Amino acid sequence: MRALSLLLVLAPTLALCQTPDFAGTWKMDEERSNVNLEATLAGLIGAGAPVTLHITQPANGTLVIESQFNESHARLYVPGERTTTPVFLGEAGTITMMTRWEERKLVSEGTRESPSAPSTKVKETFALSGNAPTLEVEITTSGTHGTSSSSLKYTRTRDVGPCESWPSPCKDFTRPR
Numbered sequence: 001m002r003a004l005s006l007l008l009v010l011a012p013t014l015a016l017c018q019t020p021d022f023a024g025t026w027k028m029d030e031e032r033s034n035v036n037l038e039a040t041l042a043g044l045i046g047a048g049a050p051v052t053l054h055i056t057q058p059a060n061g062t063l064v065i066e067s068q069f070n071e072s073h074a075r076l077y078v079p080g081e082r083t084t085t086p087v088f089l090g091e092a093g094t095i096t097m098m099t100r101w102e103e104r105k106l107v108s109e110g111t112r113e114s115p116s117a118p119s120t121k122v123k124e125t126f127a128l129s130g131n132a133p134t135l136e137v138e139i140t141t142s143g144t145h146g147t148s149s150s151s152l153k154y155t156r157t158r159d160v161g162p163c164e165s166w167p168s169p170c171k172d173f174t175r176p177r
Contacts (some may be wrong), residue, residue, distance in 0.1 A: 020104050020128045023057040026135050026154035038148030039139040041065070041124070042095045042112050043073055043087040049152050053135070063106060063126070077108050077126075091117055097124070104128070118144045132156075 028051050035049045044050045050067030057063055063077040076083050077099045084096040093114030100107055106126040113119050120143035127136045135154040140147065 018104070019061060019101060019106075020133075021057065022055045022063060022106070022126060022128070022135065024055060024156045025158070026053040026055065027051065027157045028053075029134070029153040029155055032153040034149075034151045036148045036150045038145055039141045039150040040090070041067070041075065041137070041139065041152075042122070043075060043085055043089060045089060047090055049150060053154060055135075061101075077106060079106070082110070087112070087114075093117075095122065097122070112141070120145075 028049060030051075033049065037047055040047065040049060044053075044065065044067040052068035054066045054068065055063060056066075061079045064074050065077070066074045073088060075085055075095075077097070079099050079101050082096060082098045084094050087093050087095055091112075091114045093112065093116075095110060095112045097108040097110035104127065108122075108124045108126075110122055111119050112122050120141050123138075123140045125136075125138040127138075128134065129136055133156060135156070137152040137154070138149065139152070140149045142148075
């Protein structure tokens with residue numbers, strides 16, 4: 001009986017230990033990706049797919065995803081919870097998603113809403129594949145436009161280039177003004 005009680009207490013921790021490590025900076029492999037403008041990571045880019053993703057993955061299983069294009073905005077994926085995120089790029093509005101783990105894939109499903117367009121159903125799946133992991137992001141949307149999908153492939157990188165090349169370049173505070 002004690003062993004069963006211990007297993008029930010440790011089950012959430014054991015589940016987190018088995019989740020894939022998405023944390024890091026990821027560059028899109030444009031040759032292997034298929035980008036449909038109707039199926040994107042809402043809020044991380046105005047149109048298309050972010051070339052660079054920055055992912056933070058705290059121990060509680062949450063994923064925080066940012067893009068280099070819109071570094072002041074993040075998407076939050078909390079397994080077992082519903083999250084609503086404002087969307088400022090592209091069609092303004094909100095995206096509300098319910099996130100869960102399915103084996104080693106993070107699956108998030110919900111609705112993107114905008115005052116100027118009909119609601120769209122959204123499904124996003126994040127998974128790692130291969131020995132040198134590839135982050136695979138599958139996005140499917142369905143609404144009045146029909147069903148659209150994108151398949152994005154990202155490779156982990158440590159090189160984000162000089163900050164002068166970023167969409168919001170760094171500032172050199174060492175030079176006198």
